[in-house]
Amino acid sequence: MTQITRRRLLAAVAATAAVAPSLSLARQAGGWQTRASLPWPVQEIYAAVWTGRIVTAGGLVGRTNAPLHIEDRVGLYDPVADVWSEGPKLPEARHHPMIVADGDRLLAIGGYRRGDGDWTNTNEVRSLTPGAQAWTPGPPLPTPLAESVGLVHAGRVHLVTGRSPGGEANAQWRDQVDVDTHWVLADGRWERARPAPMARNSAAGAVLDGALWIAGGRTVGGGGTGRLDRYDLAGDRWDTLAPLPRSAATDQQVGGGLAMAAVGGKLVAFGGEWFAAGGGGVFRETWIYDPATDVWSAGPDMRTPRHGLAAAAVGGTVYAIAGGAVVSGGQAVGVVEALTL
Numbered sequence: 263m264t265q266i267t268r269r270r271l272l273a274a275v276a277a278t279a280a281v282a283p284s285l286s287l288a289r290q291a292g293g294w295q296t297r298a299s300l301p302w303p304v305q306e307i308y309a310a311v312w313t314g315r316i317v318t319a320g321g322l323v324g325r326t327n328a329p330l331h332i333e334d335r336v337g338l339y340d341p342v343a344d345v346w347s348e349g350p351k352l353p354e355a356r357h358h359p360m361i362v363a364d365g366d367r368l369l370a371i372g373g374y375r376r377g378d379g380d381w382t383n384t385n386e387v388r389s390l391t392p393g394a395q396a397w398t399p400g401p402p403l404p405t406p407l408a409e410s411v412g413l414v415h416a417g418r419v420h421l422v423t424g425r426s427p428g429g430e431a432n433a434q435w436r437d438q439v440d441v442d443t444h445w446v447l448a449d450g451r452w453e454r455a456r457p458a459p460m461a462r463n464s465a466a467g468a469v470l471d472g473a474l475w476i477a478g479g480r481t482v483g484g485g486g487t488g489r490l491d492r493y494d495l496a497g498d499r500w501d502t503l504a505p506l507p508r509s510a511a512t513d514q515q516v517g518g519g520l521a522m523a524a525v526g527g528k529l530v531a532f533g534g535e536w537f538a539a540g541g542g543g544v545f546r547e548t549w550i551y552d553p554a555t556d557v558w559s560a561g562p563d564m565r566t567p568r569h570g571l572a573a574a575a576v577g578g579t580v581y582a583i584a585g586g587a588v589v590s591g592g593q594a595v596g597v598v599e600a601l602t603l
Contacts, residue, residue: 273426292602294548295562299595301349305586308412309572312363315340316574317349318583319370322357324591330380332357339583339598341576346502347501353388360412361572364419364447366392369400370420372407383408391530400430403445403449404452406432411467413474415495419447422476423491425463433596440481442491459491459500464585466522466573468529471553472496475524477531478506478517486517486536490551504556506531506549514538516545523580526603528552530561530580535569535589540591544569548601566597579603 304321311317316339323331334356336349352359352370359373368390374381385407387400403421410424421444428439442461445452458476465479474493480486488506493499506516520534529551536542546567551559564582571585579602587593 263350265571271524285395286400294563294564294599294601297341297507297598298339298346300339300584301346301348302333302335303594303596304333304339304584305568305570305594307570307572308359308361308585309574309581309583310361310363310368311574311576312368313366316576316581316583317361317363317368318572319349319352320356320362320373321570321584321594322591323594324521325598329346330377330591332374332380333599339581342583343580347385350390353397355385358408359422360410362414362419363411363435363493364414364417369419370397371400371412371419371477372403372410372424374408381435381438383432383438401447401450401452405443406438407441407443407445407595409463411465411468413469415469415472415474415523416576417448420474420493421447422467422474423458423460423462423465423479427603443557456493456498456500458489458493459502460489462487462489464518464520466520468522468524470527471530475522475529477522477529477551478520478534480518486515486534487516488515488551492565504551504558507560509547510544511547512536513546514543514545516547516549519571520584521571521573521582522544523573523575525575525580527554527576528603530573530575530601530603532561532582533568533571533585535586537589543567544587544589562601565599566595568595568597 307321356373360371383406385403388397389400413560425438430516431437440461442457444455462479514536522531544567568585572583
């Protein structure tokens with residue numbers, strides 16, 4: 263099944279009600295623990311840690327016999343009190359907006375808005391500062407971009423891979439192409455950096471040991487990839503390391519729509535989805551990567567398998583936030599789970 267078919271499924275969400283199968287990976291002691299749910303269901307989101315809280319914004323919800331709902335709400339999670347509150351809404355509803363925190367400044371970058379279609383790619387950037395009641399314009403991207411990986415290191419924002427328009431048309435997902443671009447925001451302007459080794463969308467990323475790590479993702483023609491790429495900022499070099507393992511329960515490659523965070527000197531990746539004739543499914547696996555040995559090991563399964571979820575780490579705890587509990591656009595949830603290593 264192609265990724266274009268995935269978007270058609272989003273418009274016919276009732277056809278995607280198959281529940282992902284239970285996986286059989288061994289669980290570590292403790293495992294994922296339930297936390298306060300995001301007050302509204304949503305998927306295709308990202309998150310950042312900002313002023314001590316985890317922030318997520320935008321996203322989408324598929325509704326049976328109804329148009330695709332694109333969200334403008336902003337959720338703020340206090341991990342100490344285990345409480346959600348709501349922040350200033352985005353100026354316009356977006357799904358897949360990249361959310362990053364650059365010091366005291368929170369940025370919502372790119373994504374899809376409702377223009378000529380539900381998948382109109384945008385280059386708009388919005389900024390929020392502590393105490394502000396509204397988002398303000400930020401430096402626009404040189405080109406529209408969505409389904410990217412957004413990371414911050416040494417006061418610079420990096421956007422790696424994703425999807426941008428392939429030509430003049432920009433209303434539907436099929437109008438865009440996977441890209442290997444690497445944009446860097448420095449001194450108020452976007453600049454090109456060394457591109458990623460592979461063009462793909464819906465990958466996950468984290469900053470660890472002073473490097474940028476990009477895991478998984480997918481392509482239209484090739485489906486999910488477990489690829490792991492590391493960008494050495496000092497050497498301006500990409501290295502390819504051990505890929506994410508395949509799912510033993512489904513024999514499918516963990517890749518597209520996953521989430522990842524860095525904690526305790528390790529990368530923790532989880533979730534995602536795959537497509538197959540007749541539907542596909544959602545992963546519940548957790549994989550933990552040790553950069554010292556270049557080895558992935560199986561962690562505890564999430565209680566609720568999801569894709570299009572957000573990840574964030576605070577202290578020694580990783581949070582898995584909301585997402586889609588079935589393949590494609592159906593059954594968005596607000597479930598939050600936490601894993602302490």
